[in-house]
Amino acid sequence: MPLSSSPPTPLDVLGQVFGYSHFRGPQAAIVEHVVQGGDALVLMPTGGGKSLCYQIPAIVRQNAGHGVTVVISPLIALMHDQVGALHEAGVAAAFLNSTQSFEESSDIEQQLLRNELTLLYAAPERINTPRMRGLLASLNERGRLSLFAIDEAHCVSQWGHDFRPEYRSLSLLHETFPDVPRIALTATADALTRQDMIERLKLEDAHQFVSSFDRPNIRYTIVEKTDATRQLLRFIETEHQGEAGIVYCQSRKRVEEIAGTLQDAGIKALAYHAGLDAALRQQRQDRFLREEDLVMVATIAFGMGIDKPDVRFVAHLDMPKNIEGYYQETGRAGRDGQSANAWMVYGLQDVVNQRRMIDTSETASEEFKQVMRGKLDALLSLAEDTRCRRVSLLHYFGEDSQPCGNCDNCLSPPAVWEATEAARKMLSCIYRVQQASGISFGAGHIMDILRGKATEKVVQYGHDKLSTFGIGAELGEAQWRSVLRQLIAKNTVRVDTEAYSTLQLLPDARQVLKGEVSVVLRAQALGSKPDRRKRETKTSVKGLAEATLNAGALERLARLKAWRAEVAREHNLPAFVIFHDATLRAIAERAPLTLQDLEGISGMGVKKLQAYGAEVLRVCNAET
Structure with a gap:
């Protein structure tokens, strides 16, 4: 898809395709390195813009004649939305997975061979099939295999929080296609996991780009567990009424119980765990992505790859296995950069339960158990620490920081x-x-x-x-x-x-x-009363983005959101894939009268301007 008469630069693609005027953090350096054919290991926090680090090189390299970029993604369920978002931006993308018929898969394969795709998404299991390996070999022989992007790369490590054995087969990429560059990306990996990733994926010579793990918009709160259900209800009702969130529980039974309790309290909630039928899980995940005020109560089976930007809180009713899991799960809140809460209750029984799961494993080696015990101890230390939560959390990942002023220990220093x-x-x-x-x-x-x-x-x-x-x-x-x-x-x-x-x-x-x-x-907490400062801050944050808009802009914003919802339903995509809230707010504030007035708004790329510009103007200027 040529963007102009001359080959596009990464900055051209960023603006014309994705509608952004500048790169964030290390994105520019990563993109340039990969465009030039270098291997890269990228550690970037959730919401930091990892996908652009391979999508932009894919577009630039495809326009330069290098062919398709193959993205290895662990979750079939999310490929639809990822590809859908690229289509909305005008990028030729597709996926191959087990949900497709033979005819659908064959059609995608023919598009690949005709060099009609810029990005192809596939699960690691698919990559290792003889048919897929033969297809990749054919593309490589024609010089049409541009780049491999390995998303959620921590899954390759036995020390990571979400190890998936099928990721181990990805070492074949280097062995079979040594001249095809690779970029591996993750949001969570301590030093041990990082080294394991490098060894397993044969990325010893790759350039490492390690961003700050800090998510300053997330407030971390950890409280003693007294009555977890009652504490959760109070937390949601006082701070996040009517907002999207995720509640993590350790067992399927507990997930069902908590979802039912929230529903009885008038909170729109759904249960999600591996014991549910696959079709029902997909239906509930789709609802969560598409509805603005839904709370998902889930085991850790839910969440990887969830791109929903307006999750306002992540709550843990049981202690996770380690800090990596805690960080990954809490990182699903506040992807839009707005304030969000990471809230957890825990007690002695949580420690006992997690330790028991480690000690009684019949398949794990003693070395593995010892590492997992150390990781659990680190999480327990974080929970009991009287220092700034953010300082302790970032220190675990080897990063120094200063007290944040935005965690429970900073806002209400604990008595000792x-x-x-x-x-x-x-x-x-x-x-x-x-x-x-x-x-x-x-x-x-x-x-x-x-x-x-x-x-x-x-x-x-x-x-x-x-x-x-x-x-x-x-x-x-x-x-x-x-x-x-x-x-x-x-x-x-x-x-x-x-x-x-x-x-x-x-x-x-x-x-x-x-x-x-x-x-x-x-000192032992005598109760977990809501912090008045939190409620005041939350109240101001909830309407912060709209607070600067005048009455006319607020009316335009309401009409734009209603229109976006209709378009999203027609396209069977989450609303944020059409336009993010921030883009709609910018449009509403600008009060555009012409297509030129829409140019330069963040998130408004060339394809979206062509596809939706006239409708946006109609909605903005409709008589009320």
């Missing part, structure tokens, strides 16, 4: 207390019990002893005779659970899930018991 004596009591009790009985016990039993509760089990083992019996009566059970959770986070105690979730002392406990180090802990 000198807990050395309490910690010594807890550790001493664990030690005395094991010494007296020759076996270890769980958290509930240890706390009964500390609080002086002569339960049947305590008496049976003679633990009411221990010197530690009743020495912690001044603290309640919830406070002792908070102490224990934080001692686990500080690597002084571990939960042995292979021995009935019993407590074991770690080497660092010795220094605490001997009084060689002091212990300062976060």
